[in-house]
Amino acid sequence: xxxxxxxxxxxxxxxxxxxxxxxxxxxxxxxxxxxxxxxxxxxxxxxxxxxxxxxxxxxxxxxxxxxxxxxxxxxxxxxxxxxxxxxxxxxxxxxxxxxxxxxxxxxxxxxxxxxxxxxxxxxxxxxxxxxxxxxxxxxxxxxxxxxxxxxxxxxxxxxxxxxxxxxxxxxxxxxxxxxxxxxxxxxxxxxxxxxxxxxxxxxxxxxxxxxxxxxxxxxxxxxxxxxxxxxxxxxxxxxxxxxxxxxxxxxxxxxxxxxxxxxxxxxxxxxxxxxxxxxxxxxxxxxxxxxxxxxxxxxxxxxxxxxxxxxxxxxxxxxxxxxxxxxxxxxxxxxxxxxxxxxxxxxxxxxxxxxxxxxxxxxxxxxxxxxxxxxxxxxxxxxxxxxxxxxxxxxxxxxxxxxxxxxxxxxxxxxxxxxxx
Amino acid sequence: xxxxxxxxxxxxxxxxxxxxxxxxxxxxxxxxxxxxxxxxxxxxxxxxxxxxxxxxxxxxxxxxxxxxxxxxxxxxxxxxxxxxxxxxxxxxxxxxxxxxxxxxxxxxxxxxxxxxxxxxxxxxxxxxxxxxxxxxxxxxxxxxxxxxxxxxxxxxxxxxxxxxxxxxxxxxxxxxxxxxxxxxxxxxxxxxxxxxxxxxxxxxxxxxxxxxxxxxxxxxxxxxxxxxxxxxxxxxxxxxxxxxxxxxxxxxxxxxxxxxxxxxxxxxxxxxxxxxxxxxxxxxxxxxxxxxxxxxxxxxxxxxxxxxxxxxxxxxxxxxxxxxxxxxxxxxxxxxxxxxxxxxxxxxxxxxxxxxxxxxxxxxxxxxxxxxxxxxxxxxxxxxxxxxxxxxxxxxxxxxxxxxxxxxxxxxxxxxxxxxxxxxxxxxxxxxxxxxxxxxxxxxxxxxxxxxxxxxxxxxxxxxxxxxxxx
Numbered sequence: 001x002x003x004x005x006x007x008x009x010x011x012x013x014x015x016x017x018x019x020x021x022x023x024x025x026x027x028x029x030x031x032x033x034x035x036x037x038x039x040x041x042x043x044x045x046x047x048x049x050x051x052x053x054x055x056x057x058x059x060x061x062x063x064x065x066x067x068x069x070x071x072x073x074x075x076x077x078x079x080x081x082x083x084x085x086x087x088x089x090x091x092x093x094x095x096x097x098x099x100x101x102x103x104x105x106x107x108x109x110x111x112x113x114x115x116x117x118x119x120x121x122x123x124x125x126x127x128x129x130x131x132x133x134x135x136x137x138x139x140x141x142x143x144x145x146x147x148x149x150x151x152x153x154x155x156x157x158x159x160x161x162x163x164x165x166x167x168x169x170x171x172x173x174x175x176x177x178x179x180x181x182x183x184x185x186x187x188x189x190x191x192x193x194x195x196x197x198x199x200x201x202x203x204x205x206x207x208x209x210x211x212x213x214x215x216x217x218x219x220x221x222x223x224x225x226x227x228x229x230x231x232x233x234x235x236x237x238x239x240x241x242x243x244x245x246x247x248x249x250x251x252x253x254x255x256x257x258x259x260x261x262x263x264x265x266x267x268x269x270x271x272x273x274x275x276x277x278x279x280x281x282x283x284x285x286x287x288x289x290x291x292x293x294x295x296x297x298x299x300x301x302x303x304x305x306x307x308x309x310x311x312x313x314x315x316x317x318x319x320x321x322x323x324x325x326x327x328x329x330x331x332x333x334x335x336x337x338x339x340x341x342x343x344x345x346x347x348x349x350x351x352x353x354x355x356x357x358x359x360x361x362x363x364x365x366x367x368x369x370x371x372x373x374x375x376x377x378x379x380x381x382x383x384x385x386x387x388x389x390x391x392x393x394x395x396x397x398x399x400x401x402x403x404x405x406x407x408x409x410x411x412x413x414x415x416x417x418x419x420x421x
Numbered sequence: 422x423x424x425x426x427x428x429x430x431x432x433x434x435x436x437x438x439x440x441x442x443x444x445x446x447x448x449x450x451x452x453x454x455x456x457x458x459x460x461x462x463x464x465x466x467x468x469x470x471x472x473x474x475x476x477x478x479x480x481x482x483x484x485x486x487x488x489x490x491x492x493x494x495x496x497x498x499x500x501x502x503x504x505x506x507x508x509x510x511x512x513x514x515x516x517x518x519x520x521x522x523x524x525x526x527x528x529x530x531x532x533x534x535x536x537x538x539x540x541x542x543x544x545x546x547x548x549x550x551x552x553x554x555x556x557x558x559x560x561x562x563x564x565x566x567x568x569x570x571x572x573x574x575x576x577x578x579x580x581x582x583x584x585x586x587x588x589x590x591x592x593x594x595x596x597x598x599x600x601x602x603x604x605x606x607x608x609x610x611x612x613x614x615x616x617x618x619x620x621x622x623x624x625x626x627x628x629x630x631x632x633x634x635x636x637x638x639x640x641x642x643x644x645x646x647x648x649x650x651x652x653x654x655x656x657x658x659x660x661x662x663x664x665x666x667x668x669x670x671x672x673x674x675x676x677x678x679x680x681x682x683x684x685x686x687x688x689x690x691x692x693x694x695x696x697x698x699x700x701x702x703x704x705x706x707x708x709x710x711x712x713x714x715x716x717x718x719x720x721x722x723x724x725x726x727x728x729x730x731x732x733x734x735x736x737x738x739x740x741x742x743x744x745x746x747x748x749x750x751x752x753x754x755x756x757x758x759x760x761x762x763x764x765x766x767x768x769x770x771x772x773x774x775x776x777x778x779x780x781x782x783x784x785x786x787x788x789x790x791x792x793x794x795x796x797x798x799x800x801x802x803x804x805x806x807x808x809x810x811x812x813x814x815x816x817x818x819x820x821x822x823x824x825x826x827x828x829x830x831x832x833x834x835x836x837x838x839x840x841x842x843x844x845x846x847x848x849x850x851x852x853x854x855x856x857x858x859x860x861x862x863x864x865x866x867x868x869x870x871x872x873x874x875x876x877x878x879x880x881x882x883x884x885x886x887x888x889x890x891x892x
Contacts, residue, residue, distance in 0.1 A: 015456050015747055016452050016456045017454045018494035022536070032449075032512055033450060033510075034445065043445055051444070055444075055445065057443050058445055077747050077748060
């Protein structure tokens with residue numbers, strides 16, 4: 001992996017044309033130059049030259065980014081902005097340390113025993129802090145909490161975590177069935193702790209598709225949140241632990257229903273572990289087998305022909321492209337094909353389906369106001385489409401969209417693609 | 422140096438959240454698309470003409486420079502604080518105040534992004550034609566200051582043809598209204614036209630009354646492929662001679678094709694040149710005109726004329742066209758970007774001349790742009806780390822300008838003079854006309870506080886000697 005000092009040439013590729021101003025979700029809300037990539041790159045370059053230090057303002061601007069990658073994709077000169085921003089965050093975290101609360105969470109996510117226990121306690125306590133919201137499933141924080149703030153719609157912790165459901169535990173060492181391609185399912189934190197129903201729906205679809213599924217035990221967080229907050233070391237340990245958990249089994253594909261985890265497993269693992277000569281081949285073997293669930297169904301399992309031509313009902317759905325699926329993995333068509341051919345809803349595109357929901361890059365914790373105002377633009381577009389359901393393929397986006405729809409009073413439900421199949 | 426009193430006063434005028442003096446923020450307002458950095462001493466984000474007026478009055482009293490800035494996407498350095506001072510960003514003034522379909526006018530604040538303004542008026546079936554390549558991020562205010570053009574200029578003209586009236590804060594702080602909101606008007610001097618293209622040196626636009634047109638019924642986008650660049654240039658004149666005025670008539674040479682295809686991958690063919698042509702109007706006119714265009718291209722050596730079939734193909738072609746300028750850096754790390762104009766009929770001669778200059782100086786010169794109106798973007802590619810190549814590139818600029826003037830052209834069609842062309846001003850203008858311009862500047866801005874260091878060359882004898890005499 002290249003660190004900040006290796007990226008000098010990449011930084012110099014920016015010619016300051018300003019194209020990034022037209023696509024950056026943060027700039028559209030904040031409206032000032034330091035939020036656009038051009039401003040951030042200038043700051044990072046000045047920091048590297050020693051013209052500015054690791055000042056509070058510098059760090060604030062570094063954090064004000066969802067790492068959505070729109071600037072990178074639209075840059076006429078192909079500056080790898082996301083790589084530079086990640087490297088700058090790692091550089092800052094290495095020198096300054098990362099915030100204690102975040103650091104504790106990441107350390108615990110590395111262990112598949114401590115956090116579940118702590119969260120279980122939290123599940124019992126959450127009624128004291130949150131009140132139920134009538135809008136879908138969600139909790140409204142009763143008073144202002146550190147990091148979280150008040151009045152924010154958060155998904156409740158699951159009563160029983162996905163990895164602990166009896167039907168999932170039964171698949172932790174050995175798959176069920178005896179024929180069909182063998183699939184290893186990676187759950188990820190969103191599905192495990194917040195939305196086990198998305199995990200269960202995925203398992204059902206995989207069964208319908210005629211596969212054998214295993215959910216390897218010992219899997220931990222993919223490392224994307226830690227990495228985007230600049231904690232490279234923890235992210236690396238997480239990657240290694242996951243590698244080992246999956247290497248204990250044989251399978252044809254690894255799949256996930258989380259766009260962010262998918263991007264992590266496919267691309268971040270390569271970056272984190274790929275330059276270690278001992279691990280290189282192992283990582284390559286792992287990464288080459290990873291498929292997003294929509295990609296797996298459409299490209300590998302011929303699901304469109306197996307389960308296609310679902311009768312259409314009345315409901316209108318619109319699809320939100322998660323940044324980590326559309327931009328990071330180039331998967332825009334597969335989820336749409338599935339909705340069009342294999343679900344009972346009618347797909348209607350919203351304006352700018354690819355624009356970021358506002359959650360990413362840690363922005364929803366470092367600057368919630370900015371983050372939810374990015375979501376507002378998304379919510380306006382959802383409203384404009386007239387959809388009853390927003391469909392997407394990432395639990396992270398689902399959390400943010402539910403919060404935004406609730407906050408701005410739009411009555412549309414949020415669902416994962418697999419829940420419609 | 423700004424005193425603390427001035428800084429506090431700035432904060433009081435615009436609000437503490439809208440004035441910044443931190444090194445980090447100043448760095449972010451130190452550049453534009455020329456990619457050179459000049460640090461200001463403050464950046465402020467006013468919301469009204471009154472706030473700007475107070476700042477300018479203070480600048481006159483205290484003697485500090487004030488530099489207006491839109492999106493900072495200019496190619497001539499118009500928004501660069503070359504002498505320090507206070508950058509006034511219009512980023513907060515971004516309201517479309519009114520769209521009047523009865524009178525075909527609209528009123529917009531300077532910070533509105535041109536593309537967003539166009540989207541608003543198009544919802545009502547109206548049309549604001551100026552379309553600089555930066556239209557998705559540059560602002561109405563910046564477009565007015567530089568008199569931005571664009572591909573559609575061949576048929577529809579440039580920004581100045583669409584500005585009916587302005588609210589302007591003069592350098593001395595008075596807020597005036599210029600022009601009219603009617604189709605005609607001859608009362609007094611035309612200060613509106615004087616302001617448009619004055620590069621932020623005569624006033625700061627705070628509101629603009631803009632002229633709109635009815636949105637054309639339909640557009641057809643075509644791509645004509647030529648194995649010889651000179652044939653493409655001949656086809657341009659041929660089309661105009663056949664009395665078809667396309668809404669776009671863009672020439673792209675082989676270097677540009679290669680670079681931009683690498684970026685956008687829209688299937689541009691490997692050819693010596695392509696013409697991107699659009700005709701607009703009623704369905705009948707468009708069908709008829711596109712047939713004429715096809716016939717003339719074929720008659721001038723075009724091997725293929727493609728017609729874009731759907732919105733995506735049109736979007737791809739335009740994405741490619743707009744990205745040429747920035748994607749050229751794929752061949753060399755540095756470039757000098759000039760936007761000379763010659764009479765349309767002289768384009769074949771210009772193209773031949775550019776190729777000769779490239780050969781003589783051993784440089785790659787990429788050409789693209791608005792062939793329909795004779796405005797060609799000449800990009801001299803070089804590596805500034807190579808001293809010989811750098812020197813040749815600088816010399817090539819003089820060659821290109823010399824050729825342009827010889828062909829009866831002008832040094833800049835739409836980028837403005839700013840700081841990048843100031844040293845060459847005398848190649849086109851006589852001492853007397855430069856002097857007249859300086860007197861206008863002094864009448865508006867006696868203390869020279871508004872956007873100093875732009876347009877007029879600094880008295881630099883060595884440089885002056887090197888330049889050729891005016892023709």
